[in-house]
Amino acid sequence: MSTLLKSVSALKPLFDRVLVQRLKQEARTASGIYLPGTEKEKLMQAKVIATGPGYVNNNGDLIPTSVKQGEEVLIPGFGGQSIKVGEEEFLLFRDSEILAKVSKE
């Protein structure tokens, strides 16, 4: 689905939603072979672009998202709402759908 947005920074996710962008696979394998378009398997790693405020639980407490802007995360292979800003594709997940954080080593 497309938008007329000039910059993704205009997007403020609602509730416990998390906006991410999938990391791009280098067009070469570890051993340097150039991967034409079709072989580039979608990576599960993504960067958090923006998060919503969180969700309100039964007691009325606001539970913030567990991932923060700028963090690297692992996203499921399927699901997520696709959002295009210009030629860039972003994905919107619920916080509870994000699988793991990827710590810097």
Added chain:
Amino acid sequence: MSTLLKSVSALKPLFDRVLVQRLKQEARTASGIYLPGTEKEKLMQAKVIATGPGYVNNNGDLIPTSVKQGEEVLIPGFGGQSIKVGEEEFLLFRDSEILAKVSKE
């Protein structure tokens, strides 16, 4: 589905429903090419026309909608109840279905 309404301002959404109108895609692409009807992909951006009072949670508290009248939002590609007022089409979503707010830059 059609109505005999003369103006959309007569509509007062109930509960946590949000009435929006999809922004219209300029009939030209960024590079100026005129898009005949079929190529105009539906935009995910919409304007909030009116909101309901919100929903009552288990504790009996009224939780207002997170989006307000006049704000620009991102709506899902599918879903929403279509409502026609004259030749204009509007959509009715639940507040929790609205994906994000679009801030003015």
Added chain:
Amino acid sequence: MSTLLKSVSALKPLFDRVLVQRLKQEARTASGIYLPGTEKEKLMQAKVIATGPGYVNNNGDLIPTSVKQGEEVLIPGFGGQSIKVGEEEFLLFRDSEILAKVSKE
């Protein structure tokens, strides 16, 4: 489904149910063209004939219906239990299924 009722006023909806009657489309379009039976698209507008007392939430509080007798409302295109009283057709919805109120302008 049919009833032997002589008047709809005998019907007292239970719980949070709302009894409505769909407004009738004038057999002419705005521009005066007479619409033979088939073209008369069902309107989403309806009048509230009667409401139930409301529903009891988890805390045991009675939550009255949000729409009142005599108000004009917007109903979904589908759903609702059809009830015939003589030649007249009425529809029974849950309060939470009613989309919006239509204010007098």
Added chain:
Amino acid sequence: MSTLLKSVSALKPLFDRVLVQRLKQEARTASGIYLPGTEKEKLMQAKVIATGPGYVNNNGDLIPTSVKQGEEVLIPGFGGQSIKVGEEEFLLFRDSEILAKVSKE
């Protein structure tokens, strides 16, 4: 499904169940035409024969049924557990499935 019961009064519905018997359509239309068996459309009106004690909500409170023995009610066109006592057919609904009461006029 059949029973060996001699009288329906032996049946004590459990929980919030309501035992009803559908009113019988006069074998004539309003205008006096005799309706052979097939044309007798099932009526939505029924009489309450017996009710259960009600259901216990999350707080442990007993919520009695909203309809009482002897009242006339409107039942849905479908659903309900059919019970035969001799040649008579009765139906068992949950209280929340009963659509409306029919007041005497």
Added chain:
Amino acid sequence: MSTLLKSVSALKPLFDRVLVQRLKQEARTASGIYLPGTEKEKLMQAKVIATGPGYVNNNGDLIPTSVKQGEEVLIPGFGGQSIKVGEEEFLLFRDSEILAKVSKE
């Protein structure tokens, strides 16, 4: 499904389960005609053989079963876990699935 049990009294239902045995249809109709095997329609009446202790609700209270051992009840036409003890068939239902009690007249 079969068991090696010698007597059904060894069975102690768990939670809110109720063990019943369907009453047997006399092999004759009311008017005395002998019903060969196939015409014997399954009766909805059954006798309660044993009950579990009940279920624990959200507040931690034990809610005993509403039917007691020795009572006659009405069971649904379908469902229930079939249990064979020797040549006898028994059925296991949840308490909430039992439709009604049948009082002695």
Added chain:
Amino acid sequence: MSTLLKSVSALKPLFDRVLVQRLKQEARTASGIYLPGTEKEKLMQAKVIATGPGYVNNNGDLIPTSVKQGEEVLIPGFGGQSIKVGEEEFLLFRDSEILAKVSKE
């Protein structure tokens, strides 16, 4: 599914799970006829090998399993996770799926 376990006693079920082993049908019927493999109908009786600690309810209380190690129980004809230890087959059920206890007579 297979494991490399040497003994089932290494298995500690989690939450409210119950590990059972189905009793073996004597290869002869009551009347002594030898049942070749295919006729040996699966028995519903089983022995409890080990149980988990129980489950935590909404109030945070630990609710222990209702069946204990060493007890004989009745299990449903279907369901349960099959686990092989050497040539022996065991089954893992949730406590709430176990139908009844079988008391020693």
Added chain:
Amino acid sequence: MSTLLKSVSALKPLFDRVLVQRLKQEARTASGIYLPGTEKEKLMQAKVIATGPGYVNNNGDLIPTSVKQGEEVLIPGFGGQSIKVGEEEFLLFRDSEILAKVSKE
């Protein structure tokens, strides 16, 4: 699904997720016969690589995972999100999906 991760230790599961690696079946049966690739049935045993912090229940309490890093567990035959790190495959389950712990004997 693939990742560019160099080491699985970078993965920090979220909520009550548990990252495991399936034990590898020796390429020989107990009796020493070499199992070509196809006969190596997937084992149900796995090692816990990392766990999330746990989940927050209705009362806002954090309930930690019941399995800990380094423990051996029994996993279901199906389900789990597959994650590849280099040539190694890992699986991500919810804590409540893990069947049992395998104690050292």
